[in-house]
Amino acid sequence: MIQVDIAEKQQHKKLFVTWSITFLILFPVLITLGFLMRAKQGQLIDISMNKFYSFMTLHGLGMAGVLFSIAIASLYYLIGTRYARLSIKTGYFAYYFIVIGVVGLVIGTLIGEFGAGWYMLYPLPFKGAYWTEWSIGMSFFSILILGVAWLIQCLHILIELSRNYGGFKNMIGWQYFSKNSPVKELPSIVLISTISLLASVFAVLAGAVMDILFLMQYFEPSLELDPLMMKNIIFFFGHTIVNATMYLGIAWLYALLPEFTKRDWKVTKLVVIAWNCTFFFILFAYFHHLYMDFVQPMSLQYIGQFASYFSSIPATAVTMFGVIGQFYRSKTRWSMVPTMFLLGVAGWAIGGFAAVVDSTITINKVLHNTLWVPAHFHTYMLMGIVLIIFAFLYYISANENTDNDIKPGLSFWVFMGGSYGFLLMFYLGGLYSIPRRFSDYAGIDTSAVRETGTTLAQIAAFSVLILLIALLSMYVKLIKRLFHSLKTITV
Numbered sequence: 083m084i085q086v087d088i089a090e091k092q093q094h095k096k097l098f099v100t101w102s103i104t105f106l107i108l109f110p111v112l113i114t115l116g117f118l119m120r121a122k123q124g125q126l127i128d129i130s131m132n133k134f135y136s137f138m139t140l141h142g143l144g145m146a147g148v149l150f151s152i153a154i155a156s157l158y159y160l161i162g163t164r165y166a167r168l169s170i171k172t173g174y175f176a177y178y179f180i181v182i183g184v185v186g187l188v189i190g191t192l193i194g195e196f197g198a199g200w201y202m203l204y205p206l207p208f209k210g211a212y213w214t215e216w217s218i219g220m221s222f223f224s225i226l227i228l229g230v231a232w233l234i235q236c237l238h239i240l241i242e243l244s245r246n247y248g249g250f251k252n253m254i255g256w257q258y259f260s261k262n263s264p265v266k267e268l269p270s271i272v273l274i275s276t277i278s279l280l281a282s283v284f285a286v287l288a289g290a291v292m293d294i295l296f297l298m299q300y301f302e303p304s305l306e307l308d309p310l311m312m313k314n315i316i317f318f319f320g321h322t323i324v325n326a327t328m329y330l331g332i333a334w335l336y337a338l339l340p341e342f343t344k345r346d347w348k349v350t351k352l353v354v355i356a357w358n359c360t361f362f363f364i365l366f367a368y369f370h371h372l373y374m375d376f377v378q379p380m381s382l383q384y385i386g387q388f389a390s391y392f393s394s395i396p397a398t399a400v401t402m403f404g405v406i407g408q409f410y411r412s413k414t415r416w417s418m419v420p421t422m423f424l425l426g427v428a429g430w431a432i433g434g435f436a437a438v439v440d441s442t443i444t445i446n447k448v449l450h451n452t453l454w455v456p457a458h459f460h461t462y463m464l465m466g467i468v469l470i471i472f473a474f475l476y477y478i479s480a481n482e483n484t485d486n487d488i489k490p491g492l493s494f495w496v497f498m499g500g501s502y503g504f505l506l507m508f509y510l511g512g513l514y515s516i517p518r519r520f521s522d523y524a525g526i527d528t529s530a531v532r533e534t535g536t537t538l539a540q541i542a543a544f545s546v547l548i549l550l551i552a553l554l555s556m557y558v559k560l561i562k563r564l565f566h567s568l569k570t571i572t573v
């Protein structure tokens with residue numbers, strides 16, 4: 083632990099509250115795009131197909147990017163006030179860079195109508211597209227700006243932690259296997275952040291390569307890129323970033339939950355092995371997105387199958403048992419933060435299980451490109467990491483004092499109900515073979531699929547409306563408390 087004075091903590095808090103407010107504005111805007119998509123699929127509103135796909139692109143890239151950004155910002159605050167000195171200037175530099183990147187993406191998608199989806203499968207962004215020429219360059223350039231900001235933050239945190247904890251070998255826990263007992267106790271948040279940030283650095287670098295290749299193609303149309311190579315890079319980037327976001331959240335769960343349960347949660351050899359394995363498997367699990375690509379070497383398909391299974395076991399199993407051990411007979415007061423932590427871990431497990439089902443080759447043959455896919459990743463994002471992020475916001479709004487944490491009110495439970503209602507419609511859609519990424523289902527010949535898809539989308543749109551209203555009513559108290567916490571800082 084480091085000692086920070088009130089002035090330094092105040093600066094970190096201002097930076098974090100700036101991040102929080104930006105997140106709290108962008109999040110419901112992106113949900114609204116999701117609502118409009120579901121409403122269009124349910125034929126409740128009439129928006130053009132072009133608009134649908136530009137909404138889908140902004141929604142997908144935006145959600146993944148905003149959640150990753152707020153996850154890093156939360157860690158920046160926690161590490162910077164407790165574990166290693168972090169530069170406030172670097173924090174603001176990254177913030178403004180990310181704002182510029184987001185504005186660029188919004189212009190590229192909503193005005194230029196760039197609509198290649200977050201996957202942007204090559205050569206789709208360039209061939210036969212309805213969107214404007216400039217929106218392609220604008221969107222890729224904006225993603226590059228985001229990547230630079232993320233890379234700077236990740237490297238800065240990693241370097242400063244390594245100064246405090248005696249290098250990377252110690253940070254990933256290898257000191258626990260030497261004969262001598264560890265020189266300095268390793269906090270679990272440092273171990274898990276290191277693993278997640280290292281994976282993020284690899285992912286962001288791959289994303290930068292992908293982006294530069296896309297920009298080269300944009301400026302020199304005679305170039306021909308290899309579609310399979312591009313798909314591999316894109317999925318390595320996307321899959322790893324989304325998983326890393328989840329793990330960043332788990333890092334502060336390990337650090338903060340013990341404050342509520344009043345029980346230690348220390349790093350042990352088992353925890354070190356689990357997170358080191360996770361680092362290895364997370365880098366290869368993305369191959370499960372390429373099962374349908376018959377030109378992908380068969381050996382990589384098998385690696386994808388095994389890595390998907392194994393990546394979900396060590397970190398998840400160790401964390402689940404850890405969480406159960408933390409709560410069991412602990413007499414925890416069920417205020418907002420522990421409730422959100424518990425439900426967030428449950429959402430991670432439910433979505434993770436559905437993901438593992440989908441990554442099984444024989445099942446994937448049936449579920450591939452049905453609504454089962456958005457079902458599973460929306461579960462661990464919306465009911466997993468989003469809850470864990472909100473837990474952190476409530477923790478900060480309670481001034482990091484467990485006694486100040488408020489009880490979950492009616493709006494929170496309505497939010498939970500609306501969210502699971504929305505997710506259930508995706509799962510049922512998957513089971514009824516409703517295809518994903520269709521702007522509506524009117525053109526489907528099989529009447530059962532057409533009608534079921536439309537009805538499920540209508541119920542989903544209604545659920546989203548409910549969760550959105552509940553979320554906004556939770557905001558009133560949360561934002562007030564966040565600002566109040568700025569005036570009442572303690573060290």
Ligand code: HEM
Pocket residue numbers: 113115116117119120138139141142143145146149198199200201456460463464468504517518519520546549
């Ligand atoms: C209540 C909140 C949300 C709603 C209503 C919503 C709605 C939707 C809808 C309707 C789609 C298109 C599904 C299809 O393929 O037919 C979609 C796709 C997607 N959503 Fe969400 N979503 C929400 C939250 C999130 C969150 C928290 C994330 C976090 C990463 C996210 C990431 C994505 C991504 C990556 C796609 C795929 C875009 C693509 O295929 O290019 N969404 N969402």
